[in-house]
Amino acid sequence: MTSNDKDFVFGRHSGLDFLRTQNADRINKVFLQHGIQENFANQVYALAKKKSLVVQTVPKNKLDRLVQGQNHQGLVLAISSFEYADLNALLDQFEKNDKDAFLLMLDSIEDPHNLGSILRSADATGVNAIIIPKRHATGLTSVVAKTSTGAIDYVPVARVNNLVQTTKLLKKRGYWIFGTDMKGTDYRRWNANGKTVLVIGNEGKGISHLLKEQMDQTLTLPMVGHVQSLNASVATGILLYQMMNSKNPLK
Missing domain, CATH: 3.40.1280.10 (SPOUT methyltransferase, trefoil knot domain)
Structure with missing residues (x-):
């Protein structure tokens, strides 16, 4: 899912898909919920490493605030609404x-x-x-x-x-x-x-x-x-x- 102002992508399926695509260049920050399941966390870290992105682990309440209480499932990507040039x-x-x-x-x-x-x-x-x-x-x-x-x-x-x-x-x-x-x-x-x-x-x-x-x-x-x-x-x-x-x- 994406937030209304399109500055965030969140949710496990949407977040992992975005990390796998060419659009990953638009990601500014990767926020992962502290204490999330190890298998899921490892997937996020592996994809982020390929894109040279830093993963920041944060409490669940911070993710709640970022997406205004919507269901983020422990993963939020702060993204640019604008395309970067090559x-x-x-x-x-x-x-x-x-x-x-x-x-x-x-x-x-x-x-x-x-x-x-x-x-x-x-x-x-x-x-x-x-x-x-x-x-x-x-x-x-x-x-x-x-x-x-x-x-x-x-x-x-x-x-x-x-x-x-x-x-x-x-x-x-x-x-x-x-x-x-x-x-x-x-x-x-x-x-x-x-x-x-x-x-x-x-x-x-x-x-x-x-x-x-x-x-x-x-x-x-x-x-x-x-x-x-x-x-x-x-x-x-x-x-x-x-x-x-x-x-x-x-x-």
Whole structure:
């Protein structure tokens, strides 16, 4: 069964079927009732492992709240109401069209409002696609869609298992990788021409250490005020407009 707002799939038959299908890429979280029968739990864990999904065991009352008291039979999948794009297919399409694509990679953005706002800025500045990780990050939820005010329908979002491996793939395909760091180059000197990826870090921790090692160059936003940080979506918007300016200079 699915909930009325289509953000959940629940019940043993429906949940296992969804885990087996191509649509499993839309799953944000797998919730399994604590103490559920071992045979059933093993089926869930085996299917989740194939899809690189983390299973979270929770009390029955949490599952009751998620589906508003409907019969979940110990399994609830939190899913995206929106389809994700296939990254390799996107890259092939860009190369076929001889396009110097600009990609935005988000390293574990957890606030759906931030992701929605970033989608709006990405659409406004001509970002060709956004890449997000499957774990420890918000997916395409109804909150994201609402905050994006329609941009979610125009900017493809690809979800990948490992951002470090993805950056290595992108480098092999000719992309330059830029990230944010307090000790980076002033963003106003950034030339974003060519096949480019901008990496934005987590709201609190920034870009993870292993991913930062993959950067070709880091950028910083100079600040003269007392608060030495910006909201992730605000910082992203500033950098995206610098990208647009460097790709489309005023004549």
